[in-house]
Amino acid sequence: MAEFTKPKSFQEIILRLQTYWASKGCAILQPYDMEVGAGTFHPATTLRALGSNAWAAAYVQPSRRPTDGRYGENPNRLQHYYQYQVLIKPSPPDLQALYLGSLEAIGIDMALHDIRFVEDDWESPTLGAWGLGWEVWCDGMEVSQFTYFQQVGGHDCRPVSGELTYGLERLAMYVLGIDHVMEMPFNDPQSPIPLSYGDVFRQTEEEYSRHNFDAADTEKLLRHFEDAERECQSILSHEAEDPKTGKRIVMAHPAYDQCIKASHIFNLLDARGVISVTERQAYIGRVRALAKLCADAFVQTEAGGFSAESAA
Amino acid sequence: MADLLIELFSEEIPARMQGRAAEDLKKLVTDGLVEAGLTYGGAAAFATPRRLCLTLTDLPAMSPDTREERKGPRTDAPETALEGFLRSTGLTKDQLEARDEKKGQAWYAVIAKKGRPAADIVAEVLERTIRNFPWPKSMRWGAGSLKWVRPLHSILCILSDEGGAEVVPLDIDGIAAGDTTQGHRFMAPGPFKVSSFDDYQAKLKKACVVLDPAERAETIWHDAEQAAFAAGFELVEDKGLLSEVAGLVEWPVVLMGDIGADFIDLPPEVLQTSMKEHQKFFSVKNPKTGRIEKFVTVANRETADDGATILAGNQKVLAARLSDAKFFWENDLRTVAQHGMTSMSESLTNVTFHRELGSQSERIDRIAALARRIAPMVGAEPDEAVLAAKVAKADLASEMVYEFPELQGIMGRYYAKRAGLSDAVADACRDHYSPLGPSDDVPTAPVSVAVALADKLDTLTGFWAIDEKPTGSKDPYALRRAALGVIRLVLANDLRLNLDPVFDMQLLRLKGAREAALPNDGVAMMIDEIADHGVFAAALETVLDAFKDRDGAEALAGLKTAVPDLSDDLLAFFHDRLKVHLRDEGIRHDVIDACLNMPGNDDLTLLVKRARALAAFLATEDGANLTQGFKRANNILTQAEEKDGVEYSFGADVKFAEAAEEKALFAALDSAAAPLKTAMEAEDFAGAMSVMADLRAPIDAFFEAVQINTENQIVRRNRLNLLARIRDICMSVADLTRIEGT
Structure with a gap:
């Protein structure tokens, strides 16, 4: 049994995911340098899911959903948030086990929690893409999307890629036991200069909410x-x-x-x-x-x- | 004899597909085996989130040998015929037998097939089944091309008897059948070997997997009820949710938690919907307060802390969900309290109902206009009906209904009350969608009825106008359901409503809005005319008269056949739905046809009253005989009319009557006339038919004693005219020519 040390901050959860997926052989890529609505839009997913070449990549992707802006007031809705994205092609037979390993890596003790794979078919009308899979529930909360890509851009995926998407803020809030995203520690709370998620993003949420809704x-x-x-x-x-x-x-x-x-x-x-x-x-x-x-x-x-x- | 056990072990199968998949597995495998000549005793199929299982008992070791004889072409037939026969049998010429026939000789093929081992047949059938499985949606994974609902990991396939178990050799795209499976993903991972179904089921249970979904559902229900009961609460029944939840777990563990004081004042429908849709929680009611105060969630495992962590997590997620719901609820209430329901519906101007039928607001205006016309017919106050129609769909713009579309109407009622509207209006918000299903309650409150009818009739006329009618099994706008809803509303409330003018009015309203060439005041005038007099053609005349020298007269004239044609077609659709509805009541289609052919057939209450009376009448001896007498009279009359080229309808005179039976029939018809008229005017069809029943004896006697076609042309004509009186009387009640058999 692994030792379950709880992570202390948002960034520690990201770092642990990076380390975990690196240890499983993924190339750890960096975010794509453009505004996207979800990690799937990164060419490392959308384009690399096409064709016959093998691929294994993991990365954080800042994602923007202008309609979700709430001026930083809503406990869990943001117009800018982070997704963690893993894409492996062909999907390995033990992808579910690998995924569960990543939850253990960020401090979720499988012996105490109830993990469920609940049907959720994924479809992106803008990408002409669809796949079958699940939302993964941890004690009733959706913590990830798990999808076997069947088609992207109208092309059949051969071989099939397995895609994992973690909504990082929500997952981290759950693991860290935080009720309002802005109160979540971004770095170690014991640091000389402790920063909360709100210290980093409250102002930008306000600015972008105003911009997106009224000024654009x-x-x-x-x-x-x-x-x-x-x-x-x-x-x-x-x-x-x-x-x-x-x-x-x-x-x-x-x-x-x-x-x-x-x-x-x-x-x-x-x-x-x-x-x-x-x-x-x-x-x-x-x-x-x-x-x-x-x-x-x-x-x-x-x-x-x-x-x-x-x-x- | 051996037993067969099959398990297809995969990643999580969607709960909604499991039951059907188990049945399909059973059917495909057993059909395949039987087709290959392999019999079996019993069959049972099961599903869990990760496995489909089939067990068959008493399979023979081999399928039986078979021998089939087939006759081929004659021995002197052309060579090509023989070649074809050889191809189809797979034999060579020297394997055929020439046999003597009555005329010459023919080739015969005797095809003997050896029985095959059960294992070979099972392997073949199972492979075919897996490759062609009818999943609603299936997928590929990895680099393979096999399709399954989610990645298929292993196949267990064994034939077992007292001597032990034997793996059926089978390999599908690298997945080789074996005799092992796995237990619960977390509580008992790791493979184990099984030797029979009983052994399989027992070992699974030890490995924390309950194979039978019925047993899982029972455990969940029992434990949840117990938990609720122990706390002095009641579990709210939900069969659909129970079967779904049973498909999400292999090892159900029931946990009950509190909803939290912040949320128990939310409407129970909101709590229940949010918990069910998002979290798959059961609702638990406090019988003392009538409120939903607790929930039951079903975990898929036991834990060292007895589910404390799991329950706390679920509670937290629920609190977040309900905070959202509460936020929506309070925002919506504030909106309607400050600005009223109509402020809520204002944003519906931007919401398209249908590309060709305009926005939701335009639709609501049409419904309100129709509700005003219908209101007096259903005993509702017109202004109140209009108000109700205007606000009934306002909640579609509420935050709550945006989040939970299934709460439409229910929220409307709460918001209408908060906006200070009357109970009648508030109830109409909730009830105007009813009846939806065939077993739904039908609204009876006048305002609700007016809006419910106007809503459905507007939908039907709208889609008729743009030619989007249901075809075959396709009915994307649920128009059959809408028509049945109108029928049930009319009949249950005993409403006297002529549909035809209502169709005309609503079609005009729609065309007026869509066709720019039509002058608005002309359309409005016509609607008023129809409302006052009910006749489309006359209304059009009046309006055309008024528009003689104005623009738009031509466009108005263009409505002459366009609107009545659509109305007729829509009425025929209603009649079809009515037939289906009355068939369930045991009324034959020919009885309905006989009544459809009568005037006023757009008044469904009248129509059904007539049909019920006629059905009851035909069930009596008098009724059946009278119908026979009518048909006889009608046949003779029709033939004579065809032959003579005239219509016999008038002028029968008793002074030309010769036989006593003839005179008696005159007398009977004379004395029937008055009570029949009274009964018909009172729409007392049963009464009218009982008057008709009295005619049965004189008519029978008349036919017995009198010959119609006599030499004396005056007497003959008189008798034919007498028959015409019988026909007229009978036909005034229903078109008895439509009655079959008797």
Whole structure:
């Protein structure tokens, strides 16, 4: 039996997850440097789930959901929060056991808690992706999403990736026994300068809530959406062969950046309440079309399993 | 004889799929075995979150040998015919027998098949079953291509008898069948070997797995009731939740906790819904206060601290959930207390009901307009009905209903009360969705009835207008349910409501809003005309007259057939639903058809009254005989009319009557006329039919004694006209030509 030392802070939980998944052979990546709604949008998940190449990565991803902004007042709703994301392809047969090991690593004693895998089919209409899996419950609380990807960007996933997503604030609050996210210790409370989550993020939650709900310039955003959409399409309209280097360079990732951008702008517009129910579907469809184009492009790259021989 | 045990061990199977999957496993395997000639004694299937299990008893060691004879082509048939026969039997020519037939010779094939070992057949059938399993949704995993509901980890498949157990050799994409399984994920991990079903079930229990879902459900229910009872509380029954929870655990452990003083004042429906939907908790009621004050959660394990940590965790999650619910509840109450219910429904202008039918607000306006017209017919005060219709769907914009859509209506009632509206209006908020299911209670309070009818009728006319009718099994807008709801509302409340003008009015309202060419005042005028006089064609005439020199007259004229056609079609849909409804009551379809053909068939109460009276009448001897007499009269008359090219309908005169029976029939028809008229005017169909029953004897006697088609043309015509009187009388009650058999 492992020794269950309780972690003391938010960051310790992140560090323990990093150490755990590193020990299980995952590449520990860094957050993607763009605004995304969830860890799944990181190209290390969306694009790497495509094609035949094996993959194993884990990373923290700051995620933004403008509609969830509550000016830092709600005990657990934030417009900016962290997800911890693990993607392993092909999904190993002992993925459930590996996952449970990660809960032990952050101080959840399996002998005292009730862990349940409750049906939850995952679908991302904007990414044209779906998978089957569960929400994982610990004593009635959802602590993770566990998904076997079946399709991304309209492509069947072969082999299948196993994806784990931890909502870090919620999980940490549970493990640390904190009721309001802003009161959660960010670093060790015994540190010379102890910082709470609120010390780090209360002000930004206020600023972004005001911005997202009232100040974001919707006309500009609508234009940016169109720009990103056109840019994505234009990047992918280039020939695969780069005239300057003579190499085959399909620009899947730069195009995908524009898809991410369009998706985030859509979320902002949604938070501003300027998108009607019917338009909403149309916007989602436009982002999905971009995601599909990027997926089509990625499988034409080396990382996406393309090889000149197999294509010939 | 051997017993078969199969276990398919996987990652967690969704609770809602387990029961069906166990049944499918049983059916597919047993069907497959029987088809391959292998019999079995008993069969039972079980499911837990991680396994499907099937046990069959008394399988023979081998399937029996079989011998089949097949006749082929004649020996002198072309070579190609013989080749085809050889292909289909898999034999060569020298294996065929030539046998003498009546005419020449034919080839015969005798196909003898040896029986096969049970294990071979089981392996084959199980592989086919696994590869073609009808999961509602299945998936691939890892690098394989096998599909299962979640990753399949192991297959246990053994045939056992007194001599011991034998593994059925089977390998599906690298998963080899064996004789081991695993216990509870946390309490007893690790594999163990089993030798029979009994051994399997016993060892599973030792390994903290209750195999039988019924036993798990029973344990949960029993323990939860006990826990509640011991505290002086009552468990709130919920069969659906019980079966779901039984599918989430292999080793159920019941834990009861407190809801917390902060939340027990929330409406019980809110507590129950939040706990059930989010947490899968049972509600526990305090019989003294009538409130829900505790919950029961079912854990999947025992712990050293007797579940204290688990319960504390669950309680904390519940508190967070209920804080949200309380926040919504208090916000909603504040909104309606300060600004009233209509302020809540204002935001529904931005919510689309249906792309072609406009926003929720537009829909609510239409419903309110219709409710005003219906109100007097159901005994409701029109202004109150309009108010109720305006606020009945306001809660769709509330925070609580946004979070818990299933609380629509229920929250509306609370909020309407808080807004200071009358009980009648508040109840209409809750009850206007009813009846939903066929066993739901039907509202009876006038205001609720008015809004419930207006809501459903607006939905039906709306989707009819945009041609989104139900087809086959597809009924995405639940229009059949809406029509049945109207039927039940009308019948249960004994309402006199002509549907036709109501359809017309609502179709006009919708077209007026959607078709720009239609002048609004013209449409409004027409609706008023229909409300006053009930006749579409006359209303249109009046309005066209008024619009002679104005724009829009042409567009209005275009409604002439468009609206009545839709109304007729919708009424036919109602009649179909009514037939289904009355069939359950034991009323035959031909009886209903006989009544549908009568005037006023858009008045469902009248229609059903007539149908019930007719059904009762036909069940009597007089009724059956009279129908026969009617049919005889009608047949003779129809033939004569066809032959003579005239319609016999008037002018029968007793002075041309010859036979006594003929005179008696005149007398009987004369004396029936007045009471029949009285009864019909009073819509007393039973009374009218009993008057008709008195005609049975004179009609029978008349046919017995008198020949209609005599030489004397005056007498013949007179008799035919007399028959026409019989036809008229009978047809005034119902279209008896529709009655079958008798």
